[in-house]
Amino acid sequence: MTAYALLIHPSANRVYAESAVGLAAAELTVFGGRALGGRLADVTVTTIGGLPYVTFTGVDLTDRDLSVLANLSARYAFFACDGDLLRPLEVTGRDRFDSDLITIPKYAGKTNEQFTKLLLNVTALATTDRAGTAGTIGTGGTAVAVGAAASPFGPDSPPLRVLDPMCGRGTTLNQAMMYGWHAAGVEIDGKDFEVYANFIRTWLKHKRLKHSAEIAPVRRNRAVLGRRLAVTLAASKDDHRAGRTVDLTMVHADTRRSREVFRAGSFDAIVTDAPYGVQHGTRGQADRLTRDPLGLLAEALPGWVALLRPGGALGISWNTLVAARDDLAALLVKAGLEVAGGPGYGGFAHRVDQAIVRDLIVAQRA
Numbered sequence: 001m002t003a004y005a006l007l008i009h010p011s012a013n014r015v016y017a018e019s020a021v022g023l024a025a026a027e028l029t030v031f032g033g034r035a036l037g038g039r040l041a042d043v044t045v046t047t048i049g050g051l052p053y054v055t056f057t058g059v060d061l062t063d064r065d066l067s068v069l070a071n072l073s074a075r076y077a078f079f080a081c082d083g084d085l086l087r088p089l090e091v092t093g094r095d096r097f098d099s100d101l102i103t104i105p106k107y108a109g110k111t112n113e114q115f116t117k118l119l120l121n122v123t124a125l126a127t128t129d130r131a132g133t134a135g136t137i138g139t140g141g142t143a144v145a146v147g148a149a150a151s152p153f154g155p156d157s158p159p160l161r162v163l164d165p166m167c168g169r170g171t172t173l174n175q176a177m178m179y180g181w182h183a184a185g186v187e188i189d190g191k192d193f194e195v196y197a198n199f200i201r202t203w204l205k206h207k208r209l210k211h212s213a214e215i216a217p218v219r220r221n222r223a224v225l226g227r228r229l230a231v232t233l234a235a236s237k238d239d240h241r242a243g244r245t246v247d248l249t250m251v252h253a254d255t256r257r258s259r260e261v262f263r264a265g266s267f268d269a270i271v272t273d274a275p276y277g278v279q280h281g282t283r284g285q286a287d288r289l290t291r292d293p294l295g296l297l298a299e300a301l302p303g304w305v306a307l308l309r310p311g312g313a314l315g316i317s318w319n320t321l322v323a324a325r326d327d328l329a330a331l332l333v334k335a336g337l338e339v340a341g342g343p344g345y346g347g348f349a350h351r352v353d354q355a356i357v358r359d360l361i362v363a364q365r366a
Contacts, residue, residue: 002061003081004089005046006054008074009114019350020114021045021052024074026347027118028054033343034125035068035151036061048086055081066091068153071179073117094153096180096235096246098207105169105199115317116171116273118348119360123271123315124152124160126340126362152268153179159246160268165255165304170196172271177246180235184249184267186258193252197229200248209233210240218251220260226253228261256296259303268312270304276319276356294323294331301335308365313340317360320349328361337363 006028008020025043032040039059046055058065066078070093079086102113152160160181164172167185169192176183187193197215204211211233218225231248234240251261274293297316308314314337318328329339340362349359 001041001057001059003055003057004061005048005079005081005086006056006072006075007077007079008052008054009076020074021054022347023115023118023350024072025054026344027072027074027121028056028069029344029347030122030125030342031069031072032056035153036065039065064154067093067155068151071121071153073114073121092155094155094179097178099178101174101178101203102171104203105171105174105196113171113175115358117175119273119315119317120162120172120175120269120271121153122345122348122360123269123313123362124162126313126315126364127152127160127268128311128364161266163258163262163267163270163304163307164272165258165270165300166272166274167196167250168192168273170200170250172273173248173250176271177233177248180244180246182247184247184251184262186251186253186255186261188252188254190252193227193229193250196250200229200231204231204233209235210237218253218261225257225260226251228252256300256303258300259306262307264306265309267307268309270308270312270314272316274316274318274323276322276352276358292322293318294327297328298331301331305335305337305365310365313362313364315360315362317358319352319355320357320359321355325359325361329363332361332363337365339363 006024008024010017022045025045028040029043032038032043039061041057041059043054043056046053066089069075069078070091078089078091080089151157159179160176162172162176162181162183164183164185167173167187168189170185173183173185201213204213211231213229213231215227215229218228229248229250232245233248234245239245253261274297304314314332316328332339345362349357352358
């Protein structure tokens, strides 16, 4: 058994930084249970040299295991503990593109990038293959043994297909693409759609990446449902020649009509950050503006669940001050999902500001 220390990435958001260490410990615990077969123990927060670290022990962790843990949302540096000394470890995660894909977009109401990554991570970890093997994912892939090789974060694992049905200006889409996963989003705000389309096309040209990008109307029953941005890109020329491309789709439409836009069972994971009802409300029944997201979610969830493949998972973050966890869990169960539980899942609630206490919930389609 080896002892390890995780140094947390500094956060520009002071309030979020106060919660980041505890969130990292909870996320690490979920990774240990879902991706590493329970081979992590003694996860705790330890002060070393005046700085907070998340320390833990691991049983027979391989380089491949550490490459899975390299995808932790707050990971800044990993160390092996040799007595009182910390030995730096070189670890590489799944990132396929430059980090400015995530960091360049700045706008009011943007969810903290580390938390977006955390939400995507714990949702992806809750996916299973059609045979029920935890961590074995992909579209039509072959089941492999539980552990790092079976995790969606294994360096050679097949790409997930991820949907954010309330994607705003695309933070979740960009993070999914960073992993080399296929990303799709639905957004009702036309300005957000235009801003994201302009950003991603400019970014792709600046990076000189092989890609195609076009915007076209989405029609159903001869009527225009919305607009679709369709992008195909490759991380390198070699990937392009080998056909290792990433698909990105963003649709300007009402999320309650998502089922009309995409094929049933076409996504491994659905990940979304519900409007908090502070800067942005939600439109529920009769299109009334409200701070409570439950009305909108009750209408949208049946369509979202239909888009998940069996064994796929859905993760939602929301403001607990405007909607109770039990009420949201009841909606997920009513929609045919099973809420995930176990070590780590109870450690994600944190204060964002005086009007927002954010939490997340993950559920799986049987």
